[in-house]
Amino acid sequence: MKLTTILIVDDDPSIRKFVRANLEARGYSVVLAADGDEAIKSVEKELPDLIILDIMMPKIDGFEVCRQIREWSKIPILMLSAREDETDKVRCLDCGADDYLTKPFSLKELLSRINAVLRRTRDTLNNSADSRFLHGDLIVDFSRHVVTLDGKMVGLTAVEDKILHYLTLNAGRIVTSNQLLEEVWGEEYFGDFRVLQVNICRLRRKLKDSAKKPKYILTKPGIGYMVMKQS
Numbered sequence: 001m002k003l004t005t006i007l008i009v010d011d012d013p014s015i016r017k018f019v020r021a022n023l024e025a026r027g028y029s030v031v032l033a034a035d036g037d038e039a040i041k042s043v044e045k046e047l048p049d050l051i052i053l054d055i056m057m058p059k060i061d062g063f064e065v066c067r068q069i070r071e072w073s074k075i076p077i078l079m080l081s082a083r084e085d086e087t088d089k090v091r092c093l094d095c096g097a098d099d100y101l102t103k104p105f106s107l108k109e110l111l112s113r114i115n116a117v118l119r120r121t122r123d124t125l126n127n128s129a130d131s132r133f134l135h136g137d138l139i140v141d142f143s144r145h146v147v148t149l150d151g152k153m154v155g156l157t158a159v160e161d162k163i164l165h166y167l168t169l170n171a172g173r174i175v176t177s178n179q180l181l182e183e184v185w186g187e188e189y190f191g192d193f194r195v196l197q198v199n200i201c202r203l204r205r206k207l208k209d210s211a212k213k214p215k216y217i218l219t220k221p222g223i224g225y226m227v228m229k230q231s
Contacts (some may be wrong), residue, residue, distance in 0.1 A: 003029040004118065007048040009039040009065070010080065011057045015103075019052065020089040022107055036060025043069055050118060053097070054080045055088065063095050070096035074158045076117045078106075086194070098159050099185075116186050121158050133168040135228070138207065138216055140168045149207060159184060160203045167217065167227040176224035181201075200225060 006028050008019050008212040012032075020030045031046050033039040037059045043051065051069070055062035066077055079092040082103045092100045098117050101110065133140040137150045147164065156164065163182045167175055177196055182191045189195065198216065203209075209216045218226045 003027065004050070005029040005031060005046060005048040005115070007031045007033060007035070007039065007042055007046060007051045009033040009051065009057070009062070010054040011035055012054075012089075013062070015054075019110070019202060032164065036062065036065045037067075039065050043073070043075065046074060050114065050115075051075055051077045052080065053077055055092070056082065063091060066092070066095045066097050070155070070157065072155075074156070074161070076121050076158055078113055078117055090194070090198055093195060094202060096202075098155050111224075112188075116188070119186070120162065120184065131182045133171060133227075135171075136218060140164060142169075154206050156203070156206065159199055160206070163199060163203060164227075167225060171227045172229040174220050174224055178224075180224065 004027075008016050008022055008023075008030060009032075010016050010019075011034055016032050016034070020032060023030050031042055033042045035058045039051075039053065039057075042048075053062045053065060057065075060068075062079055066079065069075065069077065072142075076098045076101045077096065078101060079097045080101055080103055081088045081092070084102050087102045094098070098120070099113055101113055109131060132142060139148045141147070142165065147156055147161070157203070163180060166180065166183050177193050177212060178190050181192060181196055183186075185195070200219075204211060204214075204217055207216055211219060214228075216227055218228055
């Protein structure tokens, strides 16, 4: 059986050593990169199952690395920051990261985040259905996890794909914010509405949808969201 491969990208050798030792002890295969340029090359060569990516690095920072990877890949990305700053968290999610962790972090918290991200990715890949959702020029193919708009494929992250998948499976029904948080991130994210809002906003941009005049995703203030059925 192929081991789950995790790429650790951090310019601090002590963090690379600490994370690598603990992940390998738990059966993961680990690849290391010390800067953004090395990280991009490692992703293209190794195609890891998960990337743990520091923000502040020489040559290319974590935001730009994340953005470049998201141009062609849905590999889940867990970003690390030394600052407890909501602006950093929002920027991480906005550039395509799946989750965010603040330094210093405990081993227990890191392993919990890794397990949660990998679980969400596996669920997205395995949760297929032999049907499609169609609404105007939008087509969501559940079996292949492919989304097209105006005949062109839309590049979604694993999180965005799972949000859209769940909303379209419940088309015409309101899905509460906490229902989405539990379905996509897990029950430990109950009440973390900011992470949901950022991803919904990013998803809308990719679908060329407007929050004020929605064509696909309708906001129900204080309740949640709904994908409208084809009229």
